[in-house]
Amino acid sequence: MxxxxxxxxxxxxxxxxxxxxxxxxxxxxxxxxxxxxxxxxxxxxxxxxxxxxxxxxxxxxxxxxxxxxxxxxxxAQEPRDAREARDVRQLLRRARLLEVYQVRRALEVEAARLAARRVRPEDLTRLTGDLKRRQKAAGAGPAAFVDADLAFHRTVVELSGNAVLLGLFAAVLPVLREELVEMVVHETGLPDLTCAHTALLDALADGDPDAAVAATVKNLESVMTHIAEEEQ
The missing domain is CATH 1.10.10.10 (Winged helix-like DNA-binding domain superfamily/Winged helix DNA-binding domain)
Known part of the structure; x- marks a missing residue:
């Protein structure tokens, strides 16, 4: 152990x-x-x-x-009815998280496309710092890791230059954070998405909108697939 x-x-x-x-x-x-x-x-x-x-x-x-x-x-000695109630709560949480991720995907795909067309060298420096902080936070507990991960994604949305996209993302963020922390605490077998984040950064550095969208989709849909499989 x-x-x-x-x-x-x-x-x-x-x-x-x-x-x-x-x-x-x-x-x-x-x-x-x-x-x-x-x-x-x-x-x-x-x-x-x-x-x-x-x-x-x-x-x-x-x-x-x-x-x-x-x-x-x-x-604690967990009685059967408590286990069953916990399982129901977990199913409801996964369903809610899947819906939140569907909204998140719609926002972040377009944000990545736009950001790839307007990113500047100083923006890449900022994103690189965000990604390094995300990697360092991997062993700092669920809340710290989720905060670092969402900081990276918020930067991408900011770099889209679209104030409406940023406003919508900011509105979803509190619910998204809460659900992600719960997922990291309770779920097992979550995919390692470090490579997808690196691929997104590389695509933005290359100014390649299609690659940026592909990396964003791979990142988000990997988690969505995991959530959907756990519901079955």
Whole structure:
């Protein structure tokens, strides 16, 4: 089993929560099994006890943990009806995300086409920086990664020079961010789209609208296909 990654500087509690969720995903604790003490978890993750305590309370609120005062914290025994309710919520979330992605694809395809025709050297420098930050954020937790990813895509939309496209993208962004963070936290087998992002940057650098559209479609439809397959 892989060692738990230590949270980086920043919003510590969400990072501790992500680390604990990852441990659950790895099967570190069986249902009903007692977790290590707050002191032990804090030492393992390299954070303070208060951060661990807050993260534990968040996970208890989500039903993953059972905090028993005077006894300790245990991995929750999930009843069948709770599992079924969770599965229904997950199906609804995927359906909503697929609809959001359909809107996102329509906006970003046209934005990529327009951006390829008007991008400047200084714009490419900005995009390169956005892409590097996205790559660095891959190990910084779901929220940090999603924020870095969306920053890259927002820059592309801005470079389209179309204020209406940018306004529509900005309107969709809060819902998109929320759904993407949930997807990164809960979904497995998500495609690695680093190459598609690099291909988009290369297409913009070449001033090639068709290649920019192709890279954008590959990026977004890979995720849409994954969502649709998980619904079946």
């Amino acid at each position: 892989a060692e738990a990654s230590q949270p980086r500087r920043g919003r510590v509690v969400p990072q501790v929560e992500d680390a604990l969720r990852a441990m659950f995903g790895e099967g570190r604790w069986r249902p009903g099994e007692r977790l290590p003490s707050e002191v032990a978890l804090a030492a393992e993750l390299g954070v303070g006890r208060s951060s661990v305590r807050e993260a534990v309370l968040l996970l208890a609120h989500d039903g993953l943990l059972d905090v028993r005062h005077g006894s300790g914290t245990y991995a």
